[in-house]
Amino acid sequence: MFADGISNAAVFEALARSLSLSLAVALISGVAGCLVAWLVTRSDIGGSRALAGLFSMPYAIPAYLLGMAWIVLGNPAVGAIKELFPEGGIYGFHGMVLVESTVAFAFPYLELKAGFERMDPSLEEAARMSGARPWRVFRDVSFPLLWPPLVNGMCLSFLYTLSSFGVPAMLGMPVRQFVLTTLIYSQFKLGGMAGIGAGFKLSLLLLAMAMLVLALSNRLVGLQRRRGGAIMGSRVSRPGLVRLGGARLPVTAAAWIAFAAAVALPWGALAFSALAPVAGSCSPSDWTLRNMEYVLNLPEFREALVNSLALSISVASLVVGAGFLLAFAAVRRGSRAAAWLIEAVGVPFSTPGTVIAILLIFAATWTAAALGRLGLSFDSPLVWLALAYGLKYCAVSARMLAAAYRQVHPSLEEAAVVSGATTFILLRTIWLPLLSRTVLAAWFLTALPMFTELTMSVLLTGPGGATMGTVLFQLQEYADQPSAAALAWILLSAALAGAFFMRGRKAEEILEGR
Amino acid sequence: MRKPTTLLLLVIAAGILSLPSCSGKKKIWIYTSIYKEVIETMREPLQKAMPPDVEVMWFQSGSENIASKVNAELAAGAARADLILTSDPFWYHELKDQGRLLPYKSDAAKDIPAIYVDPDGAYAGVRLPVMVIGYNSRYFTNDSELPKSWKDLADPRFKRLISMPNPLESGSSFTAVALLQKQYGWDYFEKLRANDVIAAGGNSSVVTRMETRERPVGILLLENVLKAWDKGSPVRPIYPSDGTIPVLSPIAILRDSRNPELARKAYDWFFTDEAQRAIVRGSMYSLVETAPSPDHALPYAELKKTMMPWSAEILERMFAERGAIKSKFSETVLR
Numbered sequence: 001m002f003a004d005g006i007s008n009a010a011v012f013e014a015l016a017r018s019l020s021l022s023l024a025v026a027l028i029s030g031v032a033g034c035l036v037a038w039l040v041t042r043s044d045i046g047g048s049r050a051l052a053g054l055f056s057m058p059y060a061i062p063a064y065l066l067g068m069a070w071i072v073l074g075n076p077a078v079g080a081i082k083e084l085f086p087e088g089g090i091y092g093f094h095g096m097v098l099v100e101s102t103v104a105f106a107f108p109y110l111e112l113k114a115g116f117e118r119m120d121p122s123l124e125e126a127a128r129m130s131g132a133r134p135w136r137v138f139r140d141v142s143f144p145l146l147w148p149p150l151v152n153g154m155c156l157s158f159l160y161t162l163s164s165f166g167v168p169a170m171l172g173m174p175v176r177q178f179v180l181t182t183l184i185y186s187q188f189k190l191g192g193m194a195g196i197g198a199g200f201k202l203s204l205l206l207l208a209m210a211m212l213v214l215a216l217s218n219r220l221v222g223l224q225r226r227r228g229g230a231i232m233g234s235r236v237s238r239p240g241l242v243r244l245g246g247a248r249l250p251v252t253a254a255a256w257i258a259f260a261a262a263v264a265l266p267w268g269a270l271a272f273s274a275l276a277p278v279a280g281s282c283s284p285s286d287w288t289l290r291n292m293e294y295v296l297n298l299p300e301f302r303e304a305l306v307n308s309l310a311l312s313i314s315v316a317s318l319v320v321g322a323g324f325l326l327a328f329a330a331v332r333r334g335s336r337a338a339a340w341l342i343e344a345v346g347v348p349f350s351t352p353g354t355v356i357a358i359l360l361i362f363a364a365t366w367t368a369a370a371l372g373r374l375g376l377s378f379d380s381p382l383v384w385l386a387l388a389y390g391l392k393y394c395a396v397s398a399r400m401l402a403a404a405y406r407q408v409h410p411s412l413e414e415a416a417v418v419s420g421a422t423t424f425i426l427l428r429t430i431w432l433p434l435l436s437r438t439v440l441a442a443w444f445l446t447a448l449p450m451f452t453e454l455t456m457s458v459l460l461t462g463p464g465g466a467t468m469g470t471v472l473f474q475l476q477e478y479a480d481q482p483s484a485a486a487l488a489w490i491l492l493s494a495a496l497a498g499a500f501f502m503r504g505r506k507a508e509e510i511l512e513g514r
Numbered sequence: 515m516r517k518p519t520t521l522l523l524l525v526i527a528a529g530i531l532s533l534p535s536c537s538g539k540k541k542i543w544i545y546t547s548i549y550k551e552v553i554e555t556m557r558e559p560l561q562k563a564m565p566p567d568v569e570v571m572w573f574q575s576g577s578e579n580i581a582s583k584v585n586a587e588l589a590a591g592a593a594r595a596d597l598i599l600t601s602d603p604f605w606y607h608e609l610k611d612q613g614r615l616l617p618y619k620s621d622a623a624k625d626i627p628a629i630y631v632d633p634d635g636a637y638a639g640v641r642l643p644v645m646v647i648g649y650n651s652r653y654f655t656n657d658s659e660l661p662k663s664w665k666d667l668a669d670p671r672f673k674r675l676i677s678m679p680n681p682l683e684s685g686s687s688f689t690a691v692a693l694l695q696k697q698y699g700w701d702y703f704e705k706l707r708a709n710d711v712i713a714a715g716g717n718s719s720v721v722t723r724m725e726t727r728e729r730p731v732g733i734l735l736l737e738n739v740l741k742a743w744d745k746g747s748p749v750r751p752i753y754p755s756d757g758t759i760p761v762l763s764p765i766a767i768l769r770d771s772r773n774p775e776l777a778r779k780a781y782d783w784f785f786t787d788e789a790q791r792a793i794v795r796g797s798m799y800s801l802v803e804t805a806p807s808p809d810h811a812l813p814y815a816e817l818k819k820t821m822m823p824w825s826a827e828i829l830e831r832m833f834a835e836r837g838a839i840k841s842k843f844s845e846t847v848l849r
Binding site for chain 1: 841
């Protein structure tokens, strides 16, 4: 019914696995994101500022690199910590849940962290002073107010996992566990012309699932909104921190260990395999910097660095800027068109990259033909890459910002309007400072995956269009695993360094260029 | 008031990005799955062989990525590629069936054995990758433990030792599956399944699995083994006694080519000594019998003796059964 070479039973099995995987990841990252966001913003956990920045880092690691690293760690034959896994090692459903959750955790975490920071802490303090225990405060005060960003964050985690490809391909396919995206991929890969059709048909199925989840989450958030529950942003009072008391030490240690397991361990694993002369050789006496040198001296490396930086910075800024205005129009001005647009950008976000790339190749061919009739030629792959990145990732910022606008009580805006403020002044003096943390988080969540995007890039690139993703693909396919690990390690280290630098600065300072 | 400045800069950056690259030169687009390193050695000589007002543009990716890209371009109206050089013979056959290829019976390809050339001139083999068995020489201490043939791999002593590329993703792997099931039937793949074979990713992931000893034995392209060997990897090839598997890798001109004359010129160049030497340096066999064999590889004359039979009819038959072979493989091995 769907495709040649694949039975309906296989399609339904993949569908069921896709849904259960996404659900598991959304639940785990929702709970973990909530917990960590609360710990770093509301408790006296040790090193909270450092942790707050560091916990957003797993997102900086493209999932396929994380998959690579975890295969080094949990390889059933030679993995460094294979004893911690069942017989099949990291391969299988548990491995996919683990790795996807590490990445998808960032959506609810960053949303809730921004939510907590935006929320007037005096509400919680009032509850505490009336004698409520921290759990009660969270349940009765914080949670009801932070519903929309939490549901939205979990929804993004769900959609992210549903459309993710790298991890299911690396950790699921070797043990014959297919999800929809990997099925679609194999259709495109070896289906000839019929395969394109079958791939699209399966994508529609995936899309239907995604739309269902989006509709459900919108309904939930809508119900919440009608019950009231906006919070005024207040940057005057600093939250009084909840004292963890005797639990402070173990909780702090647990948080740092969790961070180490999520980021430092894979980082170490990649460094380890980048130093090996051949994949799998593990004696330190053999260690070599040859792979690093090879990667740094690749002619495409510099081109890719420039392209990826330019693409991710400019496209992310445009997309977040547009999202800021769009969400304003939708939430504060009640524009139906804007609200509809925010819904609509959920479609490309939950469409597999391969499908978007194929559609853009169609568009590129038509454009080239039209320009050709005018006697022009147009070969820049960067335009199509920018378009692909923009389309694929614009949902994150639009949805995050819409949720943030909803969370803030409109009284400030009303006061400004009464005083005669224009829309520009309103955005500049009220909304941008109020939402600065969300804007920054959204920019981060948009720019990082663009910097290392692989699936769409390998199809859309061309001469002069090398990106980090295409160089990685090339190393993986045509060089060897240690060289690919070397580039992966370089990328990861750069991302970690960037996050370390950002950690010390307040979001407002960065946004206002101070 | 830094924000408007930043915004302006961003708009300018976006503008620069979207500037189309215009140049007056005629362009010849080559889409190929040949290694980047090999392309680097071909780039200059081919450019020199073309008229000065022509710019040769290369797009390099995996065979299947190129097929996806060209298929999408064709479905949208016209392919940008003038020439294609990948290693999925079935795709060429499909393109020919649809009338997408420009027939060209070139004199330059006259030394290529007839079995590797399309009788109607739609495409011709320009190099010959072969599928062999690979193994990690540090894992096996005794040569008698090694598999000698494809048939050996079905033996229970290789349980959990074997991996192969996924034939739903890789054209070379599909050729191997098609020829092996023709020789041994699906029973053979049932035994491989019982041995818990991993069929995932491409040829490079098989190398990694061998090197890490996750799966010390692999079914893969010889060129991947030779390249790894060259870099100091303990991976070595075995030429199975029941036949190495030829993976025809043709060159063809697309009918949509805007400069068919130039495309023919470039097509011819790939059969010159210069081009064929570059192919051999890239660890692939040349189809020109007088050409040397790649370093560390079995001489072509030897290889030919144990090669599985190949012909236009076999290609035709396997092409017709393509969907059936894929579904049968999915059912047998991937479930």
